Amino acid sequence: MNPDALRGHMDALLLSVVEAGPLHGYAIIEALQERSGGALSVPTGTVYPALRRLERIGHLSSEWATVGGRKRRTYRLTDSGRRQLEGERSAWREFTSAIGSVLHPGPNSP
Amino acid sequence: MNPDALRGHMDALLLSVVEAGPLHGYAIIEALQERSGGALSVPTGTVYPALRRLERIGHLSSEWATVGGRKRRTYRLTDSGRRQLEGERSAWREFTSAIGSVLHPGPNSP
DNA sequence: ACCTACATATAGAGAGCCTACATGTAGACT
DNA sequence: AGTCTACATGTAGGCTCTCTATATGTAGGT
Numbered sequence A, B: 001m002n003p004d005a006l007r008g009h010m011d012a013l014l015l016s017v018v019e020a021g022p023l024h025g026y027a028i029i030e031a032l033q034e035r036s037g038g039a040l041s042v043p044t045g046t047v048y049p050a051l052r053r054l055e056r057i058g059h060l061s062s063e064w065a066t067v068g069g070r071k072r073r074t075y076r077l078t079d080s081g082r083r084q085l086e087g088e089r090s091a092w093r094e095f096t097s098a099i100g101s102v103l104h105p106g107p108n109s110p
Numbered sequence C: 001a002c003c004t005a006c007a008t009a010t011a012g013a014g015a016g017c018c019t020a021c022a023t024g025t026a027g028a029c030t
Numbered sequence D: 001a002g003t004c005t006a007c008a009t010g011t012a013g014g015c016t017c018t019c020t021a022t023a024t025g026t027a028g029g030t
Helices: A010-017 A025-035 A044-056 A079-103 B010-017 B025-035 B044-056 B079-103
Strands: A060-067 A070-077 B060-067 B070-077
Touching (some): A010 A025, A010 A044, A010 A079, A079 B025, B010 B025, B010 B079, B044 B070
């Protein structure tokens, strides 16, 4: 997967995986990989800064937890993040529709 | 349309619109807009450098033409560009599939 | 003692898309 | 004549995000 392709879609991915319930960074990376059928291998150096950014702008909140002697920073979706995710989802539909109609032109335009 | 979303997909868009036949930069911008139903308004400062980059790496070739007193640089797809476009199209399918399965999880995973 | 899995974090590089600006022709309108 | 819009190309610099590489530390297995 070309790294640049992810640009601008990372937020949607991260918000989406924490939608069902709070998760910590490492688990988020695994969830991303699992839910994409192995297609998405996002490095830690991408995810951790991105999570902090999303927290800084208010879409996520975090708290520390210790599980089995390991410290975890657990992220959860805020109300703002939930609204943002809705927006990201409709933006994704518009985006794929726009690119798709250029890449695969046909008699399917309204 | 969030600018970052286009990242890494510009090449596919540009190669795709010149696939049917040679076009100059300005016409490419209009074609992009038209074929996307108005969703894609790509600024000249994005398109012209991108076209030059694609020519530099051999996916496009260009030649000057004068039409109605105006100078145009007309781009056409090279063999390399045609192969690249094929790759971009299958990459696009994989990309949308991966992101889509994270954004819209459901009982549709193989 | 060593290795792997788990877990988080930061610095710096790299790339490409955007804004803003510069330049010029043709044609229409006032 | 002067102005405006559409057509047409181009560059400089900024911005932001993703990645690579590195650092740190715990727990558990061999």
